[in-house]
Amino acid sequence: MQETPARIDTIVAALDADGRFVRESPGDHGRSAIDAVHDPAMVDFVAGAHAAWSGAAGHDIAIPDVFLHPGLRSGMPPSTPPKSPLGALGYWCFETTTPMVAGTYAAARAAVDCALTATDIARSTAGASYALCRPPGHHAATAVFGGYCFFNNAAIAAQHAITNGADRVAILDVDYHHGNGTQQIFYDRADVFYASLHGDPDRAYPYFVGHAHELGTGHGHGCNVNVPLPEGCDDGRYLDALGGVLTTLEQFAPDLLVVSLGLDLYADDPLGDFAVTTNGIGAVGEAIASLHRPTVILQEGGYAVAALGDNAVAFLDAFTRPIDRAQR
Amino acid sequence: MQETPARIDTIVAALDADGRFVRESPGDHGRSAIDAVHDPAMVDFVAGAHAAWSGAAGHDIAIPDVFLHPGLRSGMPPSTPPKSPLGALGYWCFETTTPMVAGTYAAARAAVDCALTATDIARSTAGASYALCRPPGHHAATAVFGGYCFFNNAAIAAQHAITNGADRVAILDVDYHHGNGTQQIFYDRADVFYASLHGDPDRAYPYFVGHAHELGTGHGHGCNVNVPLPEGCDDGRYLDALGGVLTTLEQFAPDLLVVSLGLDLYADDPLGDFAVTTNGIGAVGEAIASLHRPTVILQEGGYAVAALGDNAVAFLDAFTRPIDRAQR
Numbered sequence: 001m002q003e004t005p006a007r008i009d010t011i012v013a014a015l016d017a018d019g020r021f022v023r024e025s026p027g028d029h030g031r032s033a034i035d036a037v038h039d040p041a042m043v044d045f046v047a048g049a050h051a052a053w054s055g056a057a058g059h060d061i062a063i064p065d066v067f068l069h070p071g072l073r074s075g076m077p078p079s080t081p082p083k084s085p086l087g088a089l090g091y092w093c094f095e096t097t098t099p100m101v102a103g104t105y106a107a108a109r110a111a112v113d114c115a116l117t118a119t120d121i122a123r124s125t126a127g128a129s130y131a132l133c134r135p136p137g138h139h140a141a142t143a144v145f146g147g148y149c150f151f152n153n154a155a156i157a158a159q160h161a162i163t164n165g166a167d168r169v170a171i172l173d174v175d176y177h178h179g180n181g182t183q184q185i186f187y188d189r190a191d192v193f194y195a196s197l198h199g200d201p202d203r204a205y206p207y208f209v210g211h212a213h214e215l216g217t218g219h220g221h222g223c224n225v226n227v228p229l230p231e232g233c234d235d236g237r238y239l240d241a242l243g244g245v246l247t248t249l250e251q252f253a254p255d256l257l258v259v260s261l262g263l264d265l266y267a268d269d270p271l272g273d274f275a276v277t278t279n280g281i282g283a284v285g286e287a288i289a290s291l292h293r294p295t296v297i298l299q300e301g302g303y304a305v306a307a308l309g310d311n312a313v314a315f316l317d318a319f320t321r322p323i324d325r326a327q328r
Numbered sequence: 329m330q331e332t333p334a335r336i337d338t339i340v341a342a343l344d345a346d347g348r349f350v351r352e353s354p355g356d357h358g359r360s361a362i363d364a365v366h367d368p369a370m371v372d373f374v375a376g377a378h379a380a381w382s383g384a385a386g387h388d389i390a391i392p393d394v395f396l397h398p399g400l401r402s403g404m405p406p407s408t409p410p411k412s413p414l415g416a417l418g419y420w421c422f423e424t425t426t427p428m429v430a431g432t433y434a435a436a437r438a439a440v441d442c443a444l445t446a447t448d449i450a451r452s453t454a455g456a457s458y459a460l461c462r463p464p465g466h467h468a469a470t471a472v473f474g475g476y477c478f479f480n481n482a483a484i485a486a487q488h489a490i491t492n493g494a495d496r497v498a499i500l501d502v503d504y505h506h507g508n509g510t511q512q513i514f515y516d517r518a519d520v521f522y523a524s525l526h527g528d529p530d531r532a533y534p535y536f537v538g539h540a541h542e543l544g545t546g547h548g549h550g551c552n553v554n555v556p557l558p559e560g561c562d563d564g565r566y567l568d569a570l571g572g573v574l575t576t577l578e579q580f581a582p583d584l585l586v587v588s589l590g591l592d593l594y595a596d597d598p599l600g601d602f603a604v605t606t607n608g609i610g611a612v613g614e615a616i617a618s619l620h621r622p623t624v625i626l627q628e629g630g631y632a633v634a635a636l637g638d639n640a641v642a643f644l645d646a647f648t649r650p651i652d653r654a655q656r
Contacts, residue, residue, distance in 0.1 A: 067395040069422035070406075071472030072508060072536050075515050075545065078398075079536045087535025094397035096424060144399030180400060187403050207415025208400050208407045217403065 001097065002271055002303040003148040008134050011299070014309025020320045021130075024121065026113035033160045034112055034151050037185055039143035041081065045092045046108060046150050050100045052085035062100035064090035094146040104135075108150035111135055115153035115298050116160055122296040123161060123256060128289070128319040129296050130261075130312075136300040138179030138260045139206060147177070147206060153298050154260045155185045158192050161256045167191065170254035170293075172245065173198070174284060175262020175300040176272035178210030182260065183224055190219040193252045195245045197238065197265075199273060200228035223252075231273040235280030238265065242287055250291060257293040263302025263311045270303050278307065282314035289318035329425060330599055330631040331476040336462050339627070342637025348648045349458075352449065354441035361488045362440055362479050365513055367471035369409065373420045374436060374478050378428045380413035390428040392418035422474040432463075436478035439463055443481035443626050444488055450624040451489060451584060456617070456647035457624050458589075458640075459485075464628040466507030466588045467534060475505070475534060481626050482588045483513045486520050489584045495519065498582035498621075500573065501526070502612060503590020503628040504600035506538030510588065511552055518547040521580045523573045525566065525593075527601060528556035551580075559601040563608030566593065570615055578619060585621040591630025591639045599631050606635065610642035617646035 015021045034043055053062035067090040073079055082088045089100075111133040118131035131153070138154055139147025158169040171186075173179040173196035186192040201210040216224035225248060227241050249257070264272040266281060276284075288295070297316070302308055343349045362371055381390035395418040401407055410416045417428075439461040446459035459481070466482055467475025486497040499514075501507040501524035514520040522544075529538040544552035553576060555569045577585070592600040594609060604612075616623070625644070630636055 065425060066423040066474070066534060066536075068397055068399075068536055069395055069472050069474075070398045071396075071469050072422055072512065072534070074470060074512060076512065076537070076542065082535040083530040084532070084535055087529070087533075090423075091536070094400055095394040095418075097393055141399050142402060144397050146394070146397075184400065184402060184404065201415070202411040204412070205415075206394060206400070207410040207412055208394075208396055208419070209404070214404065 001099070003135065004305070006305050007302065007308055008132055010305055010308045011132055011312045014313050018313050021316070024117060026110065026117040029113050029116040033116055033156050033163070036159050036163060037142070037152060037155045038140070042092050042143050042145065045081070045088060046145065047105045049085065049089065050102055050104055053089065053100065060101065062089055063096055064093050066090045067094065092144060094144050098146050098148055104150065108135055111137065111153055112151050112156055115157045115296070118298070119157040119160055119256070119296045122294045123166070126294045130316055131296065131298050133299045137181070137298070138173060138175060138300050139177070139181050141181040141184040148301070149181065152181045152185060154179070154258050155182050157296055157298065158186070158258050162191060166255040168193070168252060168254045169256045169258060170195065170249045170252055171258045171260060172249060172288065173260035174265060175260055176264035176269065176274060177205050177262065177301060178226065179260055180206045180209035183209060183214065186220065187216055187224060188218045188220040190223055193223045193249065193254065195225040195249060197227045197229060197241055197245065200230065202228070203231065229274065232275050234275040235277055235283065238274065238276050238280060239283055239287065242284060246287060246291060254293060257288070257291060257295040259288060259295060259297040260300045261297050261315060262300040263304070263308055263315070266302065266304050266307060266311055268304045268307060271301065278310050278314050281311050282317055285315035286318040295319065329427070331463065332633070334633050335630065335636055336460055338633055338636045339460055339640045342641050346641050349644070352445060354438065354445040357441050357444040361444055361484050361491070364487050364491060365470070365480060365483045366468070370420050370471050370473065373409070373416060374473065375433045377413065377417065378430055378432055381417065381428065388429065390417055391424055392421050394418045395422065420472060422472050426474050426476055432478065436463055439465065439481055440479050440484055443485045443624070446626070447485040447488055447584070447624045450622045451494070454622045458644055459624065459626050461627045465509070465626070466501060466503060466628050467505070467509045469509040469512040476629070477509065480509045480513060482507070482586050483510050485624055485626065486514070486586050490519055494583040496521070496580060496582045497584045497586060498523065498577045498580055499586045499588060500577060500616065501588035502593060503588055504592035504597060504602060505533050505590065505629060506554065507588055508534045508537035511537060511542065514548065515544055515552060516546045516548040518551055521551045521577065521582065523553040523577060525555045525557060525569055525573065528558065530556070531559065557602065560603050562603040563605055563611065566602065566604050566608060567611055567615065570612060574615060574619060582621060585616070585619060585623040587616060587623060587625040588628045589625050589643060590628040591632070591636055591643070594630065594632050594635060594639055596632045596635060597630065599629065606638050606642050609639050610645055613643035614646040623647065
């Protein structure tokens with residue numbers, strides 16, 4: 001498991017050492033913003049799953065081993081959630097690398113509160129803010145979690161802005177992995193634009209979602225943009241692709257930009273295969289900041305722990321420059 | 329992993345020691361009987377998966393970690409099989425306890441040949457035969473495998489009989505676990521009756537399938553019977569439930585009876601929670617033999633290795649008595 005507490009400690013230390021960043025504590029936003037995006041029955045399950053699992057399985061770390069694959073009930077009505085906690089886990093989760101422990105629900109709720117607090121700040125200041133969310137969120141879909149993610153912080157932030165008066169929100173996902181959950185949640189929506197640059201799902205997790213031909217459906221057709229990228233993708237190639245995406249996002253004219261910031265686009269990341277440098281990550285931040293939109297940046301993946309602090313500062317650097325606001 | 333070669337060695341030794349059983353070698357039946365039941369693309373995958381996985385994952389035992397959960401693409405068109413072997417594995421498999429090694433495909437094909445050879449013998453002699461299949465089959469569905477199973481030996485045997493002239497085939501599944509694959513394959517069929525006695529899926533694997541209210545669909549409505557049984561189910565309770573099922577099967581008047589013989593209904597089985605004794609298993613065999621139908625008995629689960637030989641002989645005992653044929 002690459003998703004460790006050290007990731008966050010490293011980033012906090014680097015931001016504190018930099019000195020330009022003001023820390024705010026997250027405020028309790030309650031559950032309603034989560035229920036507005038996820039199936040409330042899944043939220044209930046995450047809240048109670050660990051206690052139920054520990055009692056039934058006799059050990060403390062909840063990992064599913066059997067999953068609600070569509071082939072299991074092909075030609076039959078859909079399954080209801082199994083009564084056994086061992087079965088229920090594979091009903092609500094799609095993979096084996098997202099263990100649940102005693103503190104999981106509290107941590108997932110706290111990550112959402114971070115995202116929502118940062119969203120409120122970005123909107124009220126018409127500036128930029130960064131939420132150091134852990135666990136990450138972009139793999140969590142309406143009614144299934146996984147990929148280290150339980151609640152989709154970015155989707156919840158976007159919906160929270162819409163609920164509170166924003167007309168259009170764009171989510172830009174620069175994590176190495178496609179944000180399958182965010183895409184699924186907003187696939188038929190015209191008011192939330194989702195754009196992602198990521199390792200091609202033909203070779204990279206999450207495999208089943210993230211192809212270029214997935215454009216959205218119904219009113220949301222055209223509001224989903226996937227840019228699968230090849231192994232070894234370097235700064236030049238990445239920035240070229242990003243430029244095209246930013247042009248599209250600018251035309252959408254969002255009231256709020258949500259950035260899913262995975263730092264696993266970095267060259268040395270153990271879960272990625274791009275060749276993007278720390279300088280390249282700085283240029284990515286600069287290009288996004290040049291949109292001059294109220295921007296909330298949410299931490300997603302990134303597992304090259306020793307470099308995470310430098311890479312986070314490099315990305316955020318352009319958002320600290322007052323000249324950007326003046327140019328708006 | 330409880331599904332070990334010792335299971336089979338123990339049963340062979342017990343049958344040889346008994347002396348009443350004549351061994352036959354399985355004949356090669358080719359792939360067409362498998363393709364008649366399973367998605368040929370899944371069969372292709374099983375044939376090539378291990379080699380592809382070893383190359384991509386860099387280790388030798390193929391176990392999926394991310395699965396084609398229906399929530400992943402809710403509101404989107406279905407996924408096509410991922411190009412990455414790591415993703416493809418979770419497209420075709422629903423759980424983590426069914427590793428693929430270099431010999432998997434050959435073993436799965438050989439188990440099918442055992443089942444088909446035994447089916448031919450049962451039909452041509454109008455008698456009983458027993459196929460010592462390994463791997464087992466009843467958890468494998470049309471287009472997804474798992475639960476130690478790759479190809480559904482019982483379903484392939486039943487379809488083989490239909491293809492070769494049988495009008496009606498009944499499959500009776502006495503494995504502790506529900507045969508979700510067999511049910512799914514024939515759920516809309518009126519010519520193949522599926523009946524199962526098993527641990528209630530509210531507490532037992534495979535959790536998502538096997539409820540009493542699952543009766544079949546379309547022309548197959550009424551041709552699927554599930555009898556979920558409680559923890560601690562003993563000989564008396566089991567034989568009562570079996571009696572009701574056999575009455576229904578008798579009314580169906582099958583040309584061939586296929587028995588999915590899981591010996592994990594046994595009291596000491598590490599994966600079951602029934603209290604059925606070796607004598608009880610003998611009584612189960614006797615009750616089924618009393619139907620006096622051409623019967624092919626296929627080995628499914630059963631993991632109390634020390635007792636497997638005695639339990640197999642106990643079950644088969646009634647099928648060795650010539651008086652049964654005379655009473656027909």
